[in-house]
Amino acid sequence: MPADDPAHRLAEVHAAIAKAARTAGRPRDAVTLIAVSKTHPIAAIRPLIDAGQRVFGENRVQEAQTKWPALRAAAPDISLHLIGQLQSNKADEAVALFDAIHSVDRVSLVTALAKAMDKAGRRPACFVQVNIGAEEQKGGVAIADLPALLAEARGAELPVAGLMCLPPAAVEPAPYFALLARLARDEGVAGLSMGMSSDYPTAVTLGATHVRVGTALFGTRA
Numbered sequence: 001m002p003a004d005d006p007a008h009r010l011a012e013v014h015a016a017i018a019k020a021a022r023t024a025g026r027p028r029d030a031v032t033l034i035a036v037s038k039t040h041p042i043a044a045i046r047p048l049i050d051a052g053q054r055v056f057g058e059n060r061v062q063e064a065q066t067k068w069p070a071l072r073a074a075a076p077d078i079s080l081h082l083i084g085q086l087q088s089n090k091a092d093e094a095v096a097l098f099d100a101i102h103s104v105d106r107v108s109l110v111t112a113l114a115k116a117m118d119k120a121g122r123r124p125a126c127f128v129q130v131n132i133g134a135e136e137q138k139g140g141v142a143i144a145d146l147p148a149l150l151a152e153a154r155g156a157e158l159p160v161a162g163l164m165c166l167p168p169a170a171v172e173p174a175p176y177f178a179l180l181a182r183l184a185r186d187e188g189v190a191g192l193s194m195g196m197s198s199d200y201p202t203a204v205t206l207g208a209t210h211v212r213v214g215t216a217l218f219g220t221r222a
C-alpha cells in the first residue's frame, strides 16, 4: 500500500490519536475523528468511507448538499458535521443535512436553529464556538459572552454537546486548547471540538473529544 493511500493516511491518524490518548491516560474511544472533506470531490471521499471512516466534516451547507446525499445513499450510518460558519437563513438546510453543528456563536443563530429543529423534528448536536484568541476576523462568541450564550442555547433546548475553537494561526496552540477545556469544565459542557491536522495530537492530550482533520487525510486543498 503506497504511503499516500487514503486508507494508509487514515490508519496513521488513528494511530496518532491512540498514542496521544494513551499519553494522557484517556480512553481511545473518548476521541472522535472528524474527516474534514471540504473542497474534496466525492471520488476522494469514497476511499475513506470504504476504509471504514464514518464521521465527516464540511464547512459549507451548499457544498455538502451537492456531495452527501449520494455518499449517504451508499453508507447510511454516516455522521455529517458542519464545522464552518452558518448564516441564520441557512438554519433549516443545516438542520436537515447535518448531525452536528460546531459553529453556534450568537443568539440570533440559536433562535434560528431552535426554530428549524422544532420544525424538522430533528435535533443535531450543537457545539458553541468560542473565539478563543479574541481575533477580530474569526467567528465564535467572546469568552466573556459564553455563559450567556450557553444559557440561551440551553433555554432554547438546543442539545449542547460541547465547545469548539480554532486557535490563532502560527502560535503554539496548547494554551488555547487548555483554556477551552477549562471553560468547558466551568460551564459543565462535556465535548471539546479542537485540533486540526497540524495539532490534533496536542489537542487530544488536552482533552479533545472531537478532532477535525482534513489535510492529513486528504492532502492539500486546491
Ligand SMILES: *Cc1c(COP(=O)(O)O)cnc(C)c1O
Residues within 6 Å of the ligand: 036, 038, 059, 083, 084, 166, 195, 196, 197, 198, 212, 213, 214, 215, 216
Ligand atoms: C478546514 C478546517 C479544518 C481542517 O483543517 P486541516 O488543517 O486541513 O486539518 C478544521 N476545522 C475547521 C473549522 C476547518 O475549517
